[in-house]
Amino acid sequence: xxxxxxxxxxxxxxxxxxxxxxxxxxxxxxxxxxxxxxxxxxxxxxxxxxxxxxxxxxxxxxxxxxxxxxxxxxxxxxxxxxxxxxxxxxxxxxxxxxxxxxxxxxxxxxxxxxxxxxxxxxxxxxxxxxxxxxxxxxxxxxxxxxxxxxxxxxxxxxxxxxxxxxxxxxxxxxxxxxxxxxxxxxxxxxxxxxxxxxxxxxxxxxxxxxxxxxxxxxxxxxxxxxxxxxxxxxxxxxxxxxxxxxxxxxxxxxxxxxxxxxxxxxxxxxxxxxxxxxxxxxxxxxxxxxxxxxxxxxxxxxxxxxx
Amino acid sequence: xxxxxxxxxxxxxxxxxxxxxxxxxxxxxxxxxxxxxxxxxxxxxxxxxxxxxxxxxxxxxxxxxxxxxxxxxxxxxxxxxxxxxxxxxxxxxxxxxxxxxxxxxxxxxxxxxxxxxxxxxxxxxxxxxxxxxxxxxxxxxxxxxxxxxxxxxxxxxxxxxxxxxxxxxxxxxxxxxxxxxxxxxxxxxxxxxxxxxxxxxxxxxxxxxxxxxxxxxxxxxxxxxxxxxxxxxxxxxxxxxxxxxxxxx
Numbered sequence: 001x002x003x004x005x006x007x008x009x010x011x012x013x014x015x016x017x018x019x020x021x022x023x024x025x026x027x028x029x030x031x032x033x034x035x036x037x038x039x040x041x042x043x044x045x046x047x048x049x050x051x052x053x054x055x056x057x058x059x060x061x062x063x064x065x066x067x068x069x070x071x072x073x074x075x076x077x078x079x080x081x082x083x084x085x086x087x088x089x090x091x092x093x094x095x096x097x098x099x100x101x102x103x104x105x106x107x108x109x110x111x112x113x114x115x116x117x118x119x120x121x122x123x124x125x126x127x128x129x130x131x132x133x134x135x136x137x138x139x140x141x142x143x144x145x146x147x148x149x150x151x152x153x154x155x156x157x158x159x160x161x162x163x164x165x166x167x168x169x170x171x172x173x174x175x176x177x178x179x180x181x182x183x184x185x186x187x188x189x190x191x192x193x194x195x196x197x198x199x200x201x202x203x204x205x206x207x208x209x210x211x212x213x214x215x216x217x218x219x220x221x222x223x224x225x226x227x228x229x230x231x232x233x234x235x236x237x238x239x240x241x242x243x244x245x246x247x248x249x250x251x252x253x254x255x256x257x258x259x260x261x262x263x264x265x266x267x268x269x270x271x272x273x274x275x276x277x278x279x280x281x282x283x284x285x286x287x288x289x290x291x292x293x294x295x296x297x298x299x300x301x302x303x304x305x306x307x
Numbered sequence: 308x309x310x311x312x313x314x315x316x317x318x319x320x321x322x323x324x325x326x327x328x329x330x331x332x333x334x335x336x337x338x339x340x341x342x343x344x345x346x347x348x349x350x351x352x353x354x355x356x357x358x359x360x361x362x363x364x365x366x367x368x369x370x371x372x373x374x375x376x377x378x379x380x381x382x383x384x385x386x387x388x389x390x391x392x393x394x395x396x397x398x399x400x401x402x403x404x405x406x407x408x409x410x411x412x413x414x415x416x417x418x419x420x421x422x423x424x425x426x427x428x429x430x431x432x433x434x435x436x437x438x439x440x441x442x443x444x445x446x447x448x449x450x451x452x453x454x455x456x457x458x459x460x461x462x463x464x465x466x467x468x469x470x471x472x473x474x475x476x477x478x479x480x481x482x483x484x485x486x487x488x489x490x491x492x493x494x495x496x497x498x499x500x501x502x503x504x505x506x507x508x509x510x511x512x513x514x515x516x517x518x519x520x521x522x523x524x525x526x527x528x529x530x531x532x533x534x535x536x537x538x539x540x541x542x543x544x545x546x547x548x549x550x551x552x553x554x555x556x
Contacts, residue, residue, distance in 0.1 A: 051402055073404055081402040087394035089319075091326045096319060103315035104403040144399075 002029040003062075004152055004183040005050055010059035012045050019045040020056075021207035027152075032174070032184040034198035035209075036191060036293065042207040043187035044084050047156050050185070051081055064151055077106055080145030084156040086137060090130035094121060094140055097129065098147060105148040119143045119173065135166030142173060153177065155186040159193060171196060191293040201293065205301050215293060222299055224291035225249060226265040228272065231257035235281040245271045257285065265290070312405050313413050320417030324383055334379035335425045338371040339432050346437045358525045364437035368429060369520035370493045372452060375425035377513055380459035381466070381484045383418055385476040388467030398556045415460055422456055442526025451523060455516040458538045461545030462512065468552040492517050509534075512541040 005027040012020040020042045027033045035043050048054045050061055052068035052075055061068055066075045088097050098115060102108035116122045119139050124132065129140065138158055145153060155174070159167040167190075174197055178184065188194055194201045195215045202212040211218055239258065242251045247264040262268040265288045276283050298304055324330045346364025358366070391397050400410060433439035441448055466483070470476045488494065490504070491513035497505055508514055515534035522529050 053398070053402060073406075076402060076404040079402075081399075083395060083399055083402065085395045086399070087396055088399060089323055089391070089396055090394065091323050092319065096322075100312075100315050100319045101403060104312040104400075104405040106311070106404070 003027070004029045004031075004064060005185065006060075006062045007046075007050070008060040010046065010049060010061065011057050012042075012049060012054065013057055018207050020049070023059075023204075023207070023209050025202060025209055025212055027183060027185050029183050030181055031199040032178060032186065032197055033200050033202065034194040035185075035187045035202045035204050036189065036194045036297070037187075037204035038189060041204045043189075043204055044156055046204070047154055047185065047187055051079065051154055052076065077148065078151050080148065080150035080153045082138070082141045082145045082153075082155045082158055084160070086141040088129055088140075088144070090128070092129050093126050094129065094132075094143075095125040097140065098143060101144045102147045108148045115143050115146060118146075118176070133166070135162050135169060138162065138166070138170060139173070142170075142177075146177070150182065152183045152185060155184065157187055157189070159188065159190065167193070191297065195293050203293075203297060203300060205297075210300050211296065218293060218296045219291050222291055222296055224295050224299065225261045225263055226291065227289040228260040228262055228265060228268050228286075229257065229289060230272070230286040231284045233282040233284050235279075237279070237281060241275070241279075242272070245275065310409050310412070313409050313416070316405070316410070316413030317416035317420065320387075320414060321420045324379075324387075324417065324421045327383075329386075330379065330383050330421070333382050334375050334421065335428055337378065338374040338425060339428050341374065342367045342371045342429060343432060343436065346433075350437055358442075358527070361442075361525065362437060362439075364433055365439040365524070368433055368439050369524045370517060371429045372426055372520055373455065373491075373493060373513055373517045374488075375429065376422055376452070376455045376459050376516070377484065377487070379418055379422050379425060380456070380463040381480050383421065384414075384460060384463030385467035385470060385480050386473050387414070388464060389470060389473040389476040392554065392556060393472060395556065401555055414464075418460055418463075419456060426452065441524050443523035447529070448520070448523045451516070451519050454535070454538060455520075458512055458516070458542040458545070461542050461549060463545075465545040465548035465552070468549045468554065487511055487513050490514075510537060512538050 003026045007026065008024045010020055010023045011018070023042075023046060035046065037043055045054060049056050050063055050068060052072035055069050063075055064078055068075050092100070095112060095116070098112045102112070113122075116125055119142060121136070121139055121143060124136060124140075129137065132140065142155075142158070145155075158174075159170050162170065171193065174184065174186075186197070198215065200213060201215050201218060202209045203218075204210070213221070239251045239253050242248060242258060242260055245260065245268055247262045247267045248260045249263065250261040252259040252261075260268055260272070269288065272283070294304075342364055345367055346362065349363040352360050352362050430439070466479055467476060470479050490497070490500070490508045491511050492508070493513065497508045497514070500508060515537050518531075518534065519529060521527075
């Protein structure tokens with residue numbers, strides 16, 4: 001696999017604040033790499049340095065073999081960008097915006113109609129940008145990022161501020177673009193989004209990438225246990241009773257009921273049901289919780305990731 | 308080609324200005340209405356008038372041209388610039404291969420086209436309804452108009468570069484725009500103002516533009532050409548401030 005973007009020891013400070021602190025990583029061709037982290041973690045600074053909008057204090061960037069600070073003009077021909085706060089001229093019509101942006105590129109093959117069709121924007125072609133909903137504005141922004149048929153697509157916080165339905169639509173759109181074989185580098189503060197879309201996920205906090213792997217490996221490396229959570233009705237049961245269940249390492253009794261920490265949720269569930277049957281108590285609100293990227297973040301940083 | 312996107316940008320910005328009611332009112336409708344309403348009061352040549360053969364509309368035409376230029380440069384440029392910066396439009400354009408020089412040139416060109424439209428409307432209405440005429444040289448008139456456009460665009464972009472938000476831009480613009488209309492020999496002669504105010508009036512960029520446009524339209528020999536230096540000074544100041552303070556975000 002070829003490397004699309006390579007960053008080595010990137011650092012960028014704003015006064016006393018170190019926004020990006022000695023970061024090294026690479027994005028492989030045709031993969032979707034996502035950076036996840038809370039607001040202010042340095043995601044946008046990092047992505048904008050690769051786009052050539054900001055100059056790093058130190059370190060090296062190669063995007064498609066080009067240095068964004070010195071060969072920015074050449075690089076801009078080959079990338080597509082969705083900025084975090086997206087706007088274009090408020091009174092411009094969607095169709096006009098696509099034509100205008102296409103005129104800036106040496107090579108802009110996609111014709112407007114085709115792009116409108118791919119993004120299901122045909123019936124909005126004559127609408128003014130400012131009249132569109134948040135979800136549609138982001139759609140237009142993606143269309144604009146695609147006018148030059150870019151090799152790499154940068155998506156900075158593409159679903160922030162969108163309602164759940166619009167967010168799902170954006171995910172479908174990214175899947176469609178992925179099928180066209182483009183490299184995508186995105187940032188998000190939604191773990192769910194990273195887990196769903198990305199081939200690899202980097203977790204960024206206080207300007208450092210603290211983990212970078214496939215979502216599956218990140219969770220697996222955690223060695224975290226699943227939880228079996230439930231209430232017991234009609235009967236007082238001692239927590240000790242559950243400690244004997246197979247694969248259970250620990251039992252907690254909280255306001256929500258019991259939590260069994262287990263290395264194997266299947267075995268534990270079966271045993272639990274059998275025990276309930278034998279001891280004649282009823283289980284309610286029974287559910288299992290598998291470790292997710294949220295737990296990875298919590299474990300690595302010691303904090304919950306808040307939106 | 309280095310100017311790729313220039314015409315598309317200029318044309319698109321011109322169309323966007325046409326969709327802006329404030330722009331259309333102040334730089335197209337208002338000057339034309341002003342000339343027409345007063346022109347309709349006396350459409351015959353004014354007897355005993357020092358510029359013989361001119362009617363009131365013809366008398367007001369040069370002031371109308373000045374109004375078009377000032378309104379479009381002072382309202383359009385700063386408000387567009389600050390709005391685009393605040394909304395992130397400038398930043399978005401910056402991640403395309405569009406060059407900074409092309410961007411600046413394109414925005415300027417769009418305002419040029421808009422001003423030309425405003426001036427054409429004045430001439431067309433003036434010709435059809437009031438039979439206005441230019442007694443002096445057309446070349447001098449066009450030269451003066453272009454010089455005025457460049458000067459005021461430089462000042463407009465200077466305001467747009469220094470001021471942070473479009474709300475402030477709107478206020479700052481009005482602070483300059485409205486007093487200037489009254490102090491620049493447009494609605495009333497400078498000689499009516501008290502002595503201490505007159506040097507200020509003469510130092511304003513609209514005053515020489517107004518005086519020379521009028522002299523050319525009335526066919527009066529041009530005197531005191533040094534006053535073009537006042538405009539040039541404002542042009543240089545506006546350009547320096549723009550280059551020094553322009554921000555993308």
